[in-house]
Amino acid sequence: MSAYESLQWRDRLRSWTYTKKRILTIVTVFTLFSFVLLARNAPEKLRFSNTEVEDLGRPGAKFATEDEWQPPPNWDPVYPVWTNFTRLEDEFAGSIRNLTTTSNNFKNPKAQQYVPYPHYESDGYRRRFQGSYVPCIGPRGKRLNESVEDMIFGYNGIPISLHATLIWFPDKLAHLSLDFPDAPLGSSKAIGLDQSVCFERHGRYGAYGSSISGHRPASEGISPPSDVNWEQVDWASLQSKCIEENADRFNMLPRPMPGDVNYEKVAPDSYRQDGIAKPRSAAVFRAYDGFKYTSDMLRVMRSVITELSLGSGGEYEVFLLVEVKDVTLPIFDNRTVYDQVLRDSVPREFWNMTVLWNTALWGQWYPKLPESTRNVHTSQWLPVQYIAQKYPNFDHYWNWEMDVRYTGHYYELLETLDTWTKAQPRKGLWERNARFYVPKFHGDYSEFADFIQARYQDGPPERRNDLSIWGPSPPVGQPLTPLDDLPPLEGPTPAHDNFTWGVGEEADLVTLLPMFNSDTTHYVLRGGYFNYPTNLLPAGPPRRATIITFYRISHRLLSTMHLENTHAPGHHMSSEQWPQSVALHHGFKAVYAPHSVYMDRYWPAKAANFIFNNGDAQRVIKAFKDMAPLGEGSGGWESVFGGDREHNFEISTWYYRTSFATRLYKRLLGYDVDSIGGENWENEHGTFCLPPMMLHQIKDMGDPSTDTAQLVAEAEAQADEEAFQEEKAKSENVALLAAHDAVYTPIQPQ
Helix, strand or coil: CCHHHHHHHHHHHHHHHHHHHHHHHHHHHHHHHHHHHHHHHCCHHHCCCCCCHHHCCCCCCCCCCCCCCCCCCCCCCCCCHHHHCCECHHHHCCECCCECCCCCCCCCCCCEECCCCCCCCCHHHHHHECCCCCCCECCCCCEHHHCHHHCCEEEECCECCCCCEEEEECCEEEEEECCCCCCCECCCCCCCCCCCEEECHHHHHHHHCCCCCCCCCHHHCCCCCCCCCHHHCCHHHHHHHHHHHCHHHCCCCCCCCCCCCCCCCCCCCCCCCCCECCCCEEEEEEEECCCCCCHHHHHHHHHHHHHHHHCCCCCEEEEEEEECCCCCCCCCCCHHHHHHHHHHHCCHHHHHHEEEECCHHHHHHCCCCCHHHCCCCCCCHHHHHHHHHHCCCCCEEEEEECCCEECCCHHHHHHHHHHHHHCCCCCCHHHHHCCCCCHHHHCCHHHHHHHHHHHHHCCCHHHCCCCCCCCCCCCCCCCCCCCCCCCCCCCCCHHHCCCCCCCCCCCCEEECCCCECHHHCCCCCCCCEECCCCCCCCCCCCCCECCCCCCEEEHHHHHHHHHHHHCCCCCEECCCCHHHHHHHHHCCCEEECCCCECECECCCHHHHHHHHCHHHCCCCCHHHCCCCCCCCCCCCCCCCCCHHHHHHHCCECECCCCHHHHHHHHHHCCCCECCECCHHHHHHHCCECECCCEEECCCCCCCCCCCCHHHHHHHHHHHHHHHHHHHHHHHHCHHHHHHHHHHCCCCCCC
16 A cells, blocks of 8 residues: 555544544533433423522422532421422332343343242251251142242342433432432341342242232243142141241240249350250231231232241241121130131131130230220230230240231341341440431441430530430339349440440340330320329320331230239330330330331432431420430421321331332232333333332232232222221320320420
8 A cells, every 4th residue: 555545544534533523522412402401391300490498398399409408497397398309110110121130131031049048957057056957848738948839039130220210400410310219218238138139929929829910921941830729728737847847946935924933034145055946936917807818918928927937947937816806706705606707707728827816805804904995006916915925935926917018038037137136236226216227318327326326425424324225214203123124234324335235135126117205296196105103204104106016026025015014003005105115114125127118209318317317406395305405316396207297108118008119019919000010011121020128008909810809899998998997096096195285295396
């Protein structure tokens, strides 16, 4: 090639390079211009205006950027400011074809068996625990370790949104979001739950019933499980056989009552040479005669029994506790009547694991309680206390609400909660319990704990040691009892303890929302305490409350609650206050486990912390100046747990009467909800899936594709009736609240 030709090729190459740069510049400018036009014309729900920050909390107001957001002086807690936040529902529209780990294999993701159980045959496990694990027989007549059909399947990865959400801020773009949304409140990852897996309905529930809408993804590479004649399955018999084969792993003796001469609290790390007995827990489903067992409810109950009890070799045992509303039926005196009510009220497969009760029983067991309190709304712990006395050979009891769902594996959920709560130190525990953990605001959980502890260490010098709750906090004038947990002698005050007391100790109470000081809030049941001396502080006895009673309670706490009810004068409180307050009075270990609570709106971290932990931000209520000079966390006069402030949870996955949890769960089951999910959507995008998350409240789940039209209608009517009864119960407590406030009226901040 001549020199002239070489120069020609060089000039052409330079020209092409210049042309490419011009094209790239034009495309970039055009793209930015398009974004600007889109921003100006975006619907209000997708962008924020330049409204002054001080206007936050007023109708029509928006907020500034994450960094610029500040709590305004005229904030109105009643106004639902979240209605101005960007809606993220589309970001939850994920499927098995768009997972984080399948980007190179969208069309053929592979499901894997999900087995979260410990390595029972390992040397480490066998040295720690006594006995030998024996795999149990499942509903298909096979040992579960040999039956693939009884397994659940998941996908490695979490979904990437199919619908990107633009979040706009004044004069700038924040981000173009494709990731699965972070939870504004709590962190399942922080407490140890696996968040790297996604479950769709076939892999999650296929083993527990063939009546699931839609086709099982062929790409899973497995055959659908064989059908089971569920009416021929006896879950009680399967559990009994399982426990019998694994009996040498457990302490099957009744747990003694606190205060008995034989009662001794054994340190959890005091192992014998051959290991310790594995603790056992009861999971107690709560239903009533007339409850509608839809196909979804049946699958959930079967999964809980299989995953908790049979899969673990009897570490859990599942009961069904059914209230008989007609108190005139002699269910305790006539076995024929008892059996007839059982057959009429409960599916055959659960007959032998069911315990019937009615409210007439409480007049005999708890005669000191006011008759007006002997109902399931005010005193739902009485039947659980009854179970603890009737079946005392368990260490803990889970109060299992029928409208709770978990999209992951139930054994992993409960064991993770046990491990995490066991590791929590007592120092600062009640103060952490009172607050929502907001990861994007607080950082990791250790930083959150340091943040809370610093509030108390930085108090007045003369009170730095006594601001934290340390040991029992009984009502004024009530002496300590042999039941109480006292701080160790080497740690008489928090300042003497290096976060060691309580580490390795099983929690007596585990809740999944904060334990707030109910008396400093608008909480409608705050006046629900009975038979306490009238000469207490005007505020009544010290108490804490937690919404949603899906709790784990130890045998000794339930027994102490039972003793408080039966011994003179018969102390008692409303359901959402009773276990926490008894634990507070006696110094028992109570822990709020901050699992992920998702929202269908984008919450700036500062806004989430300010609104949900508003007790820390507000000025101190004058009447409590000496009691809580540093605020009340999620409590306080402007708390989200007040009746007209609970709207903040309407868009969440964990509260009562929230619609978002139901929308997500219906999509998981194959429903089309707001054009996401359903047959047509899944044909295009793949089967809808979700990472492990807790959902409440899930009602009205009659499935038109699997349940009869009558059952669907009855399930809808049941949901309406339950909602009506909840509102009725709250309205009946208005009289209690008025009586309480007549004695003590909290002083609002000026």
